[in-house]
Amino acid sequence: MSNKKPFQFTPIIIALSVVIGIIIGTFYARHFTGNRLGIINNTSNKINALLRVVDDQYVDTVNMNELVEKAMPKILYGLDPHSTYIPAKDLEAVNSELEGSFSGIGIQFTIQDDTIHISSVIAGGPSEKVGLMAGDRIVTVDDSLFVGKKVTNEVAMRTLKGPKGTKVKLGIKRAEEKELISFTVVRDDIPQNTIDAAYMVSDKFGYIQVNRFGRTTHLELLSALARLLNNDKAEGLIIDLRGNTGGYMEAATRMVDEFLPEGKLIVYTEGRNYPRLNEFATGTGSCQKIPLIVLVDEGSASASEIFAGAIQDNDRGTIVGRRSFGKGLVQQPIEFSDGSAIRLTIARYYTPSGRSIQRPYESGDDEKYDMDIYNRYEHGEFFSQDSIKLDENLRYYTTLGRPVYGGGGIMPDVFVPQDTLGTSSYLTSVLTKGLTLKFTFQYTDRNRQKLQEFKDTESLLAYLQGQGLIEQFVSYADKKGVKRRNILIRKSYKHLERSIYGNIIYNMLGRETYIEYFNKSDITVLKALEILEKGDAFPQAPENKERATSTAQTDEGKEKQTAKTDSTEENELLYFYA
Numbered sequence: 001m002s003n004k005k006p007f008q009f010t011p012i013i014i015a016l017s018v019v020i021g022i023i024i025g026t027f028y029a030r031h032f033t034g035n036r037l038g039i040i041n042n043t044s045n046k047i048n049a050l051l052r053v054v055d056d057q058y059v060d061t062v063n064m065n066e067l068v069e070k071a072m073p074k075i076l077y078g079l080d081p082h083s084t085y086i087p088a089k090d091l092e093a094v095n096s097e098l099e100g101s102f103s104g105i106g107i108q109f110t111i112q113d114d115t116i117h118i119s120s121v122i123a124g125g126p127s128e129k130v131g132l133m134a135g136d137r138i139v140t141v142d143d144s145l146f147v148g149k150k151v152t153n154e155v156a157m158r159t160l161k162g163p164k165g166t167k168v169k170l171g172i173k174r175a176e177e178k179e180l181i182s183f184t185v186v187r188d189d190i191p192q193n194t195i196d197a198a199y200m201v202s203d204k205f206g207y208i209q210v211n212r213f214g215r216t217t218h219l220e221l222l223s224a225l226a227r228l229l230n231n232d233k234a235e236g237l238i239i240d241l242r243g244n245t246g247g248y249m250e251a252a253t254r255m256v257d258e259f260l261p262e263g264k265l266i267v268y269t270e271g272r273n274y275p276r277l278n279e280f281a282t283g284t285g286s287c288q289k290i291p292l293i294v295l296v297d298e299g300s301a302s303a304s305e306i307f308a309g310a311i312q313d314n315d316r317g318t319i320v321g322r323r324s325f326g327k328g329l330v331q332q333p334i335e336f337s338d339g340s341a342i343r344l345t346i347a348r349y350y351t352p353s354g355r356s357i358q359r360p361y362e363s364g365d366d367e368k369y370d371m372d373i374y375n376r377y378e379h380g381e382f383f384s385q386d387s388i389k390l391d392e393n394l395r396y397y398t399t400l401g402r403p404v405y406g407g408g409g410i411m412p413d414v415f416v417p418q419d420t421l422g423t424s425s426y427l428t429s430v431l432t433k434g435l436t437l438k439f440t441f442q443y444t445d446r447n448r449q450k451l452q453e454f455k456d457t458e459s460l461l462a463y464l465q466g467q468g469l470i471e472q473f474v475s476y477a478d479k480k481g482v483k484r485r486n487i488l489i490r491k492s493y494k495h496l497e498r499s500i501y502g503n504i505i506y507n508m509l510g511r512e513t514y515i516e517y518f519n520k521s522d523i524t525v526l527k528a529l530e531i532l533e534k535g536d537a538f539p540q541a542p543e544n545k546e547r548a549t550s551t552a553q554t555d556e557g558k559e560k561q562t563a564k565t566d567s568t569e570e571n572e573l574l575y576f577y578a
Contacts, residue, residue: 047071072342078364080345082329088339093157098247100192100216104161105168105185107132108577112441114148115139116156119441119507122577126188132172134507135448139180140171153576162187175448190577191216194247197240197512198224201519205532206234209515210255213247213303218254225258225286236291236532238525239307242321246302249330249349256310258285259292259317264352266310269330271347291537292317293528296410298373298382301325308410309351315400315539319412320528323381323388325373326409328358353396355406385415400541413539414531416524422495426488430477431499439476440503443469451508457517460508464501473500 055064072085086094096102106125107118116138121128140146141159160168166187171180194214201207206228210217228234246252249267256266262283270276294308294317305324311317328350331343350356361369380387394406405411430436444451454460470493478484489496498521506514519525531537 047075072340076342076344077366080329080363081361081366081369082327082331082343083345084331084343086341086343091335091339091341096192097212098214100194100214101189102161102192102577103164103187104157104190104577105132105170105187106190107160109138109156110441110576111151111153111156112438112445114151116146116151117441117445120510122190125190126185127183130183130185132170132183132185133174135175135445137173138170139173140169142169143171157576164188175445192577193220194251195220195224197515198228199512199516200228200232200234201238201516201525202529204235205238205529206232206236207238207240207519207525209240210244210304212244213249213251213255213307215248215251217247217251221255221258222286229286229290234290236293236537237287238293238295238528238532240295240525241300241304241308242295242297242524243299244301244304245299245325246304246327249303249306252303252306253279253310256307257281259287259290259311260285260314261288264310264314264316267306267349267351269347269349271330274330274347291532291535293531293537294319295524295528296321296324296412297524298322298325298376298409300410301327305357305410306349306351309355309357312404312410312413313352313355313396313398315398315402318414318531318537318539319410320414320531321412321416321524322418323376323411324357324409326357326359328356351396351404351406353398353404355394355396355404357406357409359408382418383420384417398539400539402539402542414527416527419523422492424485424488424492426482426485427492427495429482430473430496433480433482435477435480435482436473436496436499437503439473440500441507443472444504444507448508451504454508457505457509457513460505461501461517464504469500470496 051064051068054062054067069087076083076085092102106122106127108120108122109116109118111117118127118132118134118136118138120134121132138146138160146159162168164187168185168187170183170185172183174181192214194210194212194217195208196211197207197209199207208221208224208228210221228237249269253266260266260281262281264281266279266281268276268278292311294311296304296308296319300308300321301324305327308319308324312319328348329345330347330349332346333341333343335341348356348358359369359372376382388411390405390411391407396404396406398404451460451463454463470489473496474484474489498518502514502517505517
């Protein structure tokens with residue numbers, strides 16, 4: 001009996017424990033969920049705790065999902081200009097631009113008069129297979145009327161794109177048909193090229209325009225190089241990265257690898273929790289010795305600057321144009337279970353000489369950062385090289401000892417100002433209002449059958465030049481609120497011709513032909529050709545005392561790098577795809 005005595009109070013002890021637990025729990029429950037907010041001590045859980053308190057205690061019903069969607073961008077806003085939040089509804093569109101394809105019906109379209117106009121049908125795509133044609137108008141989708149103010153570019157793309165293998169029924173109005181024609185299109189993977197043009201810009205030299213660095217860019221480049229070097233026997237190349245806002249860093253490094261000898265440093269990245277990572281040329285590139293010119297401007301950013309910086313720092317080619325954008329931050333994509341994602345800055349990248357080309361920014365001050373390009377324009381940087389301020393504290397040196405500068409983009413070796421000859425307030429007004437685009441689309445739409453007779457630029461231009469299009473356009477612009485200004489029109493006549501003819505060429509003959517037409521009078525392309533013709537594409541070592549100093553500094557920098565490694569335009573065409 002005495003052995004059982006210690007256990008006779010066990011039920012009482014358990015009961016007391018439960019009561020004490022309830023009292024403590026009630027105290028803390030009241031402490032945090034009563035009439036006062038309480039104190040949240042753990043900073044890392046502060047946001048979650050705040051959301052729970054709002055959801056539980058706020059005076060009105062709150063849509064918590066909506067609140068989180070609004071909060072996410074503001075949190076990242078306080079970090080840097082390039083850490084961003086992408087809602088689930090936008091993620092597919094953002095990714096498809098870089099992945100090289102999307103699933104849709106295979107058309108390029110624009111919206112005019114609240115109606116979707118098909119401007120071109122992608123060759124080999126599902127729309128071409130069922131007989132859709134450029135000039136067709138989409139009036140119904142799945143037997144429902146699809147016209148009016150509700151039909152925006154975003155709504156149209158979301159409606160016409162869709163999973164591969166799904167069907168969409170389209171009611172089409174065709175110019176020569178009185179009744180709607182019905183087509184059922186089976187959606188499929190639609191390729192998106194990242195190289196817009198690859199052709200011989202002269203008898204001896206090739207030209208390649210890259211619009212972004214996507215998953216397929218390197219393969220597209222190899223195809224373009226094979227045509228230009230093997231078939232057309234190009235003796236030099238122009239790589240045009242103007243307006244290219246970047247993309248995948250891997251695409252840029254693989255592209256640079258085609259031009260650099262084995263062992264040359266392409267780029268390195270480093271962050272607080274991101275060990276230094278060097279990217280070196282493999283020596284397998286097909287263009288290691290061919291003369292090279294790279295074109296950049298204020299729209300060239302990120303991966304474009306990696307490419308240009310690697311070519312410049314290794315003295316592999318000549319950079320021509322204007323100072324690039326200045327984005328030297330590396331973003332890592334992180335996706336959430338609801339389909340949304342963030343692009344979080346995890347490192348900075350540095351060119352082979354060791355310079356960061358990221359322009360200065362203040363956390364949470366995006367407005368000032370976004371105004372930088374405008375301020376460059378206002379200060380005259382687009383028109384005069386002398387207006388560009390270089391920070392001597394951020395001077396670095398190329399392999400040959402040429403000085404280059406960090407802290408704000410890639411400075412070109414040969415500066416070419418923005419072409420302002422022939423500009424006027426009249427020209428600016430009609431371009432800003434998009435009147436040349438609207439006029440040329442309508443003209444193309446009305447005259448498509450006749451225009452289809454012309455299969456090349458020369459014959460199409462010869463026809464257009466006899467149609468009095470500039471006078472037609474001036475009358476059209478006058479009706480749209482831009483009054484006739486004869487003196488200004490004469491001053492800008494060549495620009496108006498270039499814009500109107502160019503847009504019609506684009507509508508009828510495609511983007512590459514359009515680019516080829518514009519390049520014939522592009523002063524930056526002409527300067528690049530001049531350099532190639534003179535045989536000056538390969539940079540030369542400076543012949544002054546600075547070179548000896550710079551070479552020593554460059555060697556010292558290499559030693560440090562090794563040790564560290566061992567330790568660890570005005571005519572932007574508003575067309576969309578579906």
